[in-house]
Amino acid sequence: MEKLGNGSKESDRLMEFNQVTDSPRVRIGVLQHEDEMTFRATGGFVGFDLNGKKVFEGKKEYAYKITHDTSDAGEIRYAVRMHIRGSEREANERIGEWKSSGVETTKLQVGQKIPLVGGKVYDNREFWILSGTFFSEDEAEVHRRSLPDFGGMKVVPVITRPARGDLHLEGLVVKGGIRLVPANKSGRFILDNIRVGIGFHWDHRESQEY
Incomplete structure (x- = not known):
């Protein structure tokens, strides 16, 4: 997981990376063919746009829904x-x-x-x-x-x-995508009703934690 900086003006603007190696953390693609996603966090977190600008602050255990409206296939x-x-x-x-x-x-x-x-x-x-x-x-x-x-x-x-689209999160509109970063290294995100095993006999939905 990525973690936040120390609250300085610079860390409010830029997404922080691993402080030991200065390398970005792993990003995993999870959803396919979904119009919305509901998630919760085990602690506070911050959302950044794809340019690294801070756009949103989230709270613990609240169910957030991300949807999209306009989109254009790449x-x-x-x-x-x-x-x-x-x-x-x-x-x-x-x-x-x-x-x-x-x-x-x-x-x-x-x-x-x-x-x-x-x-x-x-x-x-x-x-x-x-x-x-x-x-x-x-x-x-x-x-x-x-x-x-x-x-x-x-x-x-x-x-x-490139594909283009707008994401909606709690009244906020973000173009292209949003990065969610926990406030501390033990923070986790729980994604609800995720479809797994698409196209296989065990195709089903479940909650997953990252």
């Missing part, structure tokens, strides 16, 4: 990933090398720089060198086979238009 295409590089400079060099060979490529940044409390920055970026944009995996695979392969090339999905 758009996915397929490309051939030629290389992965750890810096933008290396990626640009590779793009230049392919261009000199007559192959047009583009650069995609995966990950981001995340500001941490205390002025530190966690940088988990990597840069993908891509060739082509196709509507189907099969089309992209045909393109991959036409390229000189030095090993490691593969067809990958690429989000060309």
